């Protein structure tokens with residue numbers, strides 16, 4: 550058995566997933582807070598998060614952080 554490099558498998562502490570509610574339709578969606586691409590609401594297409602040099606800017610309403 551080879552050794553597993555856990556540092557590559559476990560996200561860094563500052564990265565996390567957020568439960569974001571769409572401002573337009575109220576749909577709730579999980580968004581990675583370091584998203585590298587624009588995240589859109591799956592229901593209405595409104596932009597929920599935009600990448601901003603590392604941490605994404607969340608445009609929707611953040612309901613809670615998930616780990």
Ligand SMILES: [Zn+2]
Pocket residue numbers: 571572573574575576590591592593594595
């Ligand atoms: Zn929506």
